[in-house]
Amino acid sequence: MRRAVFLDLNGTLVMPVQVNVPAEYTPIAGSIEAVRLLNKAGFLCPVVTVQSRIERGVYSEHTFRDWFQTLQRQFSEGGAELLGPYLCPHSSRAGCDCHKPKPTLYRDAARDWEIDCARSYVVGDTLDDIRAGSAIGAQSCLVLTGWASRYVDAFGHEAAFVDADILTVAKWILRIAS
Numbered sequence: 060m061r062r063a064v065f066l067d068l069n070g071t072l073v074m075p076v077q078v079n080v081p082a083e084y085t086p087i088a089g090s091i092e093a094v095r096l097l098n099k100a101g102f103l104c105p106v107v108t109v110q111s112r113i114e115r116g117v118y119s120e121h122t123f124r125d126w127f128q129t130l131q132r133q134f135s136e137g138g139a140e141l142l143g144p145y146l147c148p149h150s151s152r153a154g155c156d157c158h159k160p161k162p163t164l165y166r167d168a169a170r171d172w173e174i175d176c177a178r179s180y181v182v183g184d185t186l187d188d189i190r191a192g193s194a195i196g197a198q199s200c201l202v203l204t205g206w207a208s209r210y211v212d213a214f215g216h217e218a219a220f221v222d223a224d225i226l227t228v229a230k231w232i233l234r235i236a237s
């Protein structure tokens with residue numbers, strides 16, 4: 060069984076948090092380096108993301124998946140492998156089984172890649188990410204690059220670790236997991 064660092068996308072790997080065209084997302088400084096370091100230490104990095112803008116018709120699932128492949132190539136050129144995407148295209152009102160903090164997409168990734176969730180981590184910028192981590196028995200880490208910068212006082216205490224961005228969080232994981 061392998062270990063993973065499940066990564067949120069918007070506000071964790073890329074910014075800005077919301078766009079009308081996926082091509083407007085750009086990798087957050089240090090995010091490629093973070094994934095490269097995690098991979099090197101043996102961690103798989105599946106991306107688990109809610110894209111409710113697909114259900115709302117802002118962009119299509121096809122457009123999103125096309126763009127994600129471009130992002131994967133960009134990371135790959137930096138020696139970093141992003142798995143997935145494990146995608147929920149619904150709004151939170153849709154009552155689907157895949158919306159965070161439900162564990163479904165994380166369990167899918169765990170099954171696909173033989174991941175031991177109890178020895179893994181979830182990194183994200185929202186309370187849903189943190190609670191998804193709890194739901195699968197992983198340790199949750201909060202980054203302050205996305206929404207969390209506004210809400211850290213409200214839910215930061217639910218995370219095992221809180222820091223500025225994905226690179227500092229990755230270095231913390233590598234320290235405590237070694």
Ligand SMILES: [Mg+2]
Pocket residue numbers: 067068069070071183184185205
């Ligand atoms: Mg996010």
